[in-house]
Amino acid sequence: MGDRSQSSAHPMGFATSDMTVSDHEYDTATRWSELYRLLLAPGTQGYALRATRGQQPVREASGDPIELITQAEHAGAGRAVWAVVAPIRPDLLVVDLDGCADLVASSIVDSVDDSAALIAYRAASGSPDSEHLVVACPTTASRRYLLDRIDTIRAWESLSPTQLDVRTSDQFLRLPGSAPLKPGGGWCYPIDDDGRRMTAPAATRRAHRAILELPTLLSVVPAVTVADRTSRRNERPTTATESTAFDVAEATDFAAASDLEQPCAWRPRRQFTPREWAVLHHTPEEGHRSHAATSAAWVLWRYGIRSWRRAASWYRTCPAFRKFADRDDHGRAHWESIKSRALGHRPADPAGADHIRTVLAEIACWDDANLVAAALACIHHRFADGYGTDARPISWRDMALWLNVGHHTAGRRLRALVNRGLLVVTVIHDRASAPHSATCYSLRTPPEIYRTDLHHDVTEGGGRTKTPTLLHPLWGHLSHTAHHTWSQLSPTTALPTAAIARATGLPAGTSTHGALHLLLRLESVGLAARVGQGRGTRWLRGPRSLSAAAESCGALAHQQDLHETVTAERAAWHAPTVRSSRTIRERLRLRRRRRDSRPPDKESHAELPFGSTFAKPMSRSTSTRYRRARGSSVGRTGGGEGGKSP
Template sequence: MLFPILSTGDDAAAQVAYLAASGSPDSVHVAFACPSKASRDYLIERIHIIRTWEGLSPTELDLRTPHQFLRLPGSAPLKPGGGWCYPIDEAGARITATAATMRADRAIRELPTLLTTAPAVVKVESRKKRGAVKSPQPRVSTATLDELPRIADDAAGDDVHDAAGAVDQPRAWRPRRPFTAQQWAILHHSPSEGYRSHAATAAAWVLWQYGLRSWRRASAWYRTCPAFVKFAARDDGGRAHWESIKAAATAYRPHDPAGDDLIRTVLTEISSWDDSTLVAAAYAVIAHRFDDGYGTDHRPIAWRDVALWLNVSHATAGRRIKALVDRGLLAISKPHDRATAPHAATCYSLSTPHPIYRTDVHHDLTQRGRKLAHPILHRIWGTLGHPTWSIWTHLPAHGPGTTTSELSAKSGLPPGTLSHGVRRALALLEQSGLAVRMGQGRGTRWLRGPQSLAGASDLCGATAHSTQLAWTITGEREAWHAPTVRQSMSIRQRLRRGARGSRRPGAPVRPAHTVRLRRNLTASRVAGRSATIPREDNVPP
C-alpha cells in the first residue's frame, strides 16, 4: 500500500517530509507537506478512496488529527513483538538520521511562506481485512497534521534530464482523475495461468490512461499490482512489456482523410523551396504536430518544441516559426496570452503556402508518416546546418561521384568557398565522415562517406548538444509549471548547478583548412556561462 499513497502525494504536489518503519510488523508512518489547502484536501480525499477500494479499516490506513502524533525514530511500540522505529526511503530501505533530517528540512524550506496550515501525516497499520488483495509492499498508515503545510514534491526527481523520452514531460499541476472501480479491479485482478499476459496488458493500459508515461513511475505498479505478476518476476521487472505498450500508444494515429489531403499538398509545396532551414522546420511541425491524426487546425506549437525537433536554440526555432507564418504555411489561430493562459502555447493552423516560393530545387520528403525516420530531422543537421543536409542528400553513394557545380545546381546554393556555399558544406561533411573527396582542382569529385549519421553526430558534438538541450528545456518547463515559487527557484538553481558542472558540447567540426574557413561567431551567454559559439545554435545575448 505504500506506493499508491506516495503516488497520490505526487499527484497532489505534496512532498514527503517523514517516512519511517514504525516498529510494528508491516507498518509504515508517512508525513506529507502540501503547498496549498486545495492540495491537502485532494490528498485526503484520495486516501479515503484508497482505503475504500482496498477494503481497509480506519486503523489499518489511519489519517491522524493535529492532536495525534507519530512514533519518532529510536522509539519502540508498547505492543509485544514490536521493534525499534527507524527512517526509510521510498523503496523501503533504511536510511541514516542525517538523510531523514535533510529530507524533512528540504520539505519545510520549500513550503510557500504565505501558508499557515501545517503538514499532513499518515499512519498505516499492519492488520489487513480478510479478502483484501495482498501487496508485495508493506502496508502504509497515513496521518495528516492539519497545522503543517506540505511542500510541493518535485515529481520528476533529479534524473528528469537523463533522457528526453524517459520521463514524463513537465506540465501545469492539476489533479488527475481518480481510478474508477473497474480500473482498480483490473489492476488488482489475480489472473490464472494462461490469462496473465492479457491481464498485464489491460492493467498497463489503465496506467497509461491515468497519465503515467515513464518507466520510473510505472515500475512500482508492476511490482505491487497482482495483474503484473507474470512480468514483475522477470529480470527487467516488466520494463520491456511497458515499453511495448508505450510504443503502441505513441504510434497510434487516428484516421483523418481531410488532413491527409492538405498535408500532401503542403509537402508538395515545401519540397520545391530553396531554403533548407525552412524546409526542415516545415517538415518538423508537420511530422510532429499536424500528421498525428488529430487535425490540422488550432494545434499548439511552442518554440521549445521546435528547438528539440531541430536541435537548435529556442530563439532560432522562434525565428523559423515566424518565417513559416510569413510564408503562409502556418496561420496563428490563438496567440499566447501570458495574462490569461500562461501555460498554453500559441495555436496554429496548417495552410497551403503561397506558390511564389516555388523554385527548381527538389527535396525528397516522401517518408511522411514515419516520425523521426526522415534524415532531415536528424539531430546532426541542427549542428552542421540544414543546408548541409541538402548537399548530403545529393551525394551519390558510389560511382564516379559528382562535382561542386552539379551540387550547386541541385541544391540552389552558390558554389562558394570554405566560408560559405556548397564548398563549406562539403568541408563540414568531409570532416564528419559523411563525404569523401576524390581528386584535386577541377577534377575534384565527391561521394557520400562511410560514416553513419549517428556516428557523425557523436563525432561533431551533435549528440551531446541534443542531450544538453533536452536537459535545459525540460528544466525550464519544470520551473515554469512548478506549483510554488520556491519549487520553481529550486529547479532553476539545479539548472545552474548542472550548467556549471557540465561542459558545453563543441561547436560544429571544421575541416582541416581552418585558416580559410571562417564562421559567424558571437560571444553569447548560454546556460549561465560565457562561451564563443555559433549564433545559429544558441540563444543570442
C-alpha cells in the same frame, strides 16, 4: 519483452511425446537461418530463455536469434536446449491459438483463403492443441477483413483473448526449433495444413512464397539459399540481399538512438477515477494476468505517465502488474510495448492526409532548407499524427527538440513559418487563463510565391512513425542546408563542386562560404569524399553513417543536453508546488554553471542549450552579408520566439 514470451506453452493436460526426426536435419547448425530471416525484420534482437522448475524462465543470452538458435542446437547435439523468442516483422499478422487449435484453426485457415492472404508460417507451439499462425496479407483491406473474421470466430466460440490472440509487432513469439518453457511441453516446429511436421527447407519455401505477396516489404525479400553441407560448420550461407538488410538496420538505428524519453505528458494533473483505481488494484486469476496488466498499463498511459522511470513504482506496488513485476526486467519490456503501440497509433484522417500531401509538395520547392526542415518537423511530429491539422499546440521548445537547435533559432524559424503562411495562430498562449497550454497553430497551404526551381526530398527515410532523414539531429549541428548538399552526392558518381552548387542553389563559394564550405564540413565528418585536386576536384558520398557522424561531431551529446534542459524547464513549470519548482530550477542553474565553466571545444555545437554563456564564433558563411545574398527569410524575422510556453 512482450506479453507471454513463452508463447502458448501452458501446463495444460499431459505432455505430447517428442517427435522423432531424421538425422540429416541436424547436420547443419543453420537449418533455421533462412526461415528466421524471412519471419524477422533486419536487426531484430531476440532472447534465449531457459525453463526452470516452478519459476519464470531465466534469460540465458540475447542477440541475433539465428546465432542464439545455432548455439542452442550445438549445445544439445541437434536439439535446442533453450527457447529463442523474438518479435515477428510488423507487416505479418501473427495469431496464437492456445488450447483451441482443433476448434478454430480450420475456420481461420478458410478465412485466410477468403481474404486472398497466404500462410507464411504455421507451427505446433509445443502445448496440447496449440499452434502459431503467421499470415501475409497482400492489402490493408485483406488484413482488416481477416481481423474482423478472427474477432467473429472468437465471439462465436466463446474464447477469451488469451486463447485466440492476435499478437502485436512488439510481442515476442517462440521461434521454430525452440525448447519448451513449461514442464511437459514440446519443441516448437513448423507443420503443414494437415498437421504433419515440415522440414526447415519446406517451411522456408512456404514463407518465401507468402512474403512475396506483401505490398511493401521491410527490405528486399531474402533470397532462399541452401547451406553448403561441405563448408565449415560455423559458416552461415550468404544471400544476395544481405547488404540490403544491413542498410535497413542502419536506417532504423537512428530511430532507436533518437528516442529521447519524456517522463510524462505535459498537462495539468488530475486524480485517478474510482474505476481506474479498481483496475490498478485488481488481483487477476491465473490465465487473465496478462490482460489485467495491459489494462492497468493503459490506465497509466491515459493518466499521463510516459517513462519507465515513472511507471516502475506502479509496477512494483499494484497487484495488476504482479506477473510482469516478478520478471528479471520488473515489467519494463511490457511497458515499452504499451508505449510503442500508443506512439505508433495513427487514426485514419483521409482529409488531413490529402492536405498534408499538398503542403509537402509546396515546401519541397522552397529555397531555404532550414525552413523546409522546420516545416517538415511540424508536419511529421504534430499534424501527421491523425488528430487533425487545426489548433494543434507547438512551442519553441518543441521546435528546438525536433531540429536539435537552440531556443533563439527555434523561435525565429517558428515565426518565419507563420510569416510564410504555413502556420496560422489560432489560440495564443495566455499565462493567466491557460498557463499549461502552448500556443496553438493550424496548418495551411503556403502561397505559391515561395516556389523555386529547387527540390528538397521531404520523404527520404520517413514513414508513418519513422523520422525522415532531414530531421536527423546531425543537421542541427551542420545546418539543414548541409543535408540538401549531402542529398545531391552519389556513392558511385563523382560530381564537381559547380554541379552541386547549381543543384542546391548556392554559390560555388570557397572554404568559408557556399557549396564548397558545406562540402568541406561534410568531409570533416566522413559524409563526403574528395576525388582529385584543384579544378579537377570531384565529390562522392562518404562511407560514414549519419549516426556515427553525429556522435563524432557532438550532435548527439548536444541533443541529449538539450533534451535534459527542456525536460527540467518543463518539469519546473508544471510542478505542483512552488517549492518543488524552485528546487528543479536551482538544480538546473547548478547544471548550467558546471557546463559553462568548461571552455567550449573548437568543434562546438551549432548552438548551446538554453542559458549558456558561450556561443560559437560566427563564421563568414553565417554572416549577415551572406544571409542577405541568399535572401533567407529566417534572417528577416528578427528574434521572435513563437509561442512562449513550455
